[in-house]
Amino acid sequence: MLAKSFASTASQPPPLPPRTVLHWLRTNLFSSWKSCLATLILVALAAWIFPKVYQWSIDNAVFSRDYKICHALDHSGACWGMIGEKFRLIFFGRYPYLEQWRPLAATLIMLATLAASCWRPFWKKWLLLLWAVSLATFILIMRGGVFGLTYVETNLWGGFPLTLLLTVVGLFMALPLAVLIALGRRSKLKAIRAFCVFYVEIIRGVPLITVLFTASFLFPLFLPPGFNIDVLLRVQIGIILFTAAYLAETIRGGLQAIPSGQYEAAAAIGLSYWQTVRKITLPQALRIVVAPLVNTFIGTFMDTSLVTIVSLYDLTGALRLALGDPNWKAYFIEGYLFIAFIYFVCCYGMSRYSRWVERHLNAGMRR
Structure with missing residues (x-):
């Protein structure tokens, strides 16, 4: 009878905190009166700033590439058409317009190598060789002068x-x-x-x-x-x-x-x-x-x-x-x-x- 009273039981998982929105808010935003005050101030600032930013950047914005429409807007909204019109100059600089596929390809090769370097299975000795090939390919594509590419x-x-x-x-x-x-x-x-x-x-x-x-x-x-x-x-x-x-x-x-x-x-x-x-x-x-x-x-x-x-x-x-x-x-x-x-x-x-x-x-x- 005594042995049955003290029989061991299976181990139980540790207690986990309740995963509810209310618990998260209470823990992170309203844990004390100082936290409550800071949260309320930030919410008030966001409520005052966000509508103005939204109105300028989205509601009144112009996405057309026609600068005349942007001039007529008189800065009451953003002119995102400027990005569309000048994107290739901003992204590729003074590189020849008809050859801009080359910096795009070189950039994609470099970014792919960076992504591979961040992935643990690629943390091998041959990663240095991969980088050497990637950099050489980048410079070769950008510079040209070989394989029919314009210098x-x-x-x-x-x-x-x-x-x-x-x-x-x-x-x-x-x-x-x-x-x-x-x-x-x-x-x-x-x-x-x-x-x-x-x-x-x-x-x-x-x-x-x-x-x-x-x-x-x-x-x-x-x-x-x-x-x-x-x-x-x-x-x-x-x-x-x-x-x-x-x-x-x-x-x-x-x-x-x-x-x-x-x-x-x-x-x-x-x-x-x-x-x-x-x-x-x-x-x-x-x-x-x-x-x-x-x-x-x-x-x-x-x-x-x-x-x-x-x-x-x-x-x-x-x-x-x-x-x-x-x-x-x-x-x-x-x-x-x-x-x-x-x-x-x-x-x-x-x-x-x-x-x-x-x-x-x-x-x-x-x-």
Whole structure:
């Protein structure tokens, strides 16, 4: 009888919070009087702003490509016809009109490679080869001069393809350089450490505009007569060197966060310096600094808009070319909202992916 009273029962699942709209509202928006006050203020602001935005952007908006209709509207509504009329100039810049299928194809190839790189089954050694082929194909299609493609000078490249190229190549080449600089700043060899410190402090002490200006206008003065380097290549090198300095400091912070016991354990089992870096310290450091790394990636993506000072028209610069048309220059707000949407989608995608990477890499660290 006693044995029956204390018989074990099957394990039960943990209690889950109620999944109702009312519970979510109470937990997230009305958990305290301060939360209630903030929620009510935000709701009141949204109720005041949203109707005005909707009326300007949708209700009174003009989607026709006729600038005369937009002029008659007198800014009481948005003129989205400007985007339709100037889309190819904004997206592809000054690239020859009849050849704009080429930057479109090159951009799709680059985006497909980026999507594959974000998918875990593609995290193999041959991914580097895939990237090399993708970048070579991108440049070959954009440049032409082979396989019957018309040659197009790099100063005519522009729009979103140029922004994508500067960002991807800049980050792809800056990351390994940043790792070496971060390791050099922690080196026991004073000459290497001093050089890395000098490099980082010099680069971080000047704005990117100065680096681009130097790469474009001052650097050619030091070259031998008759020898020249393409302006796009010079600008790309400037972006790589600038980005590498900031990434190096981020990675160095991750390396400093690793306990000294990790190094001692590696030395105890006989690992060399580079084996310790490759197998133990660097993977942990990169896992720690995923969020600040992505923040630098986003900053580099946004900073490509500065290349307009050297007559390379990226997405922002191409919009300025489009606004040079006197019939459409009054509708710059619609144009900047359009490219802001493109920037937001790209940056938000990087942000969401970084959160997924953090959860994936920290799966074994949760308690």
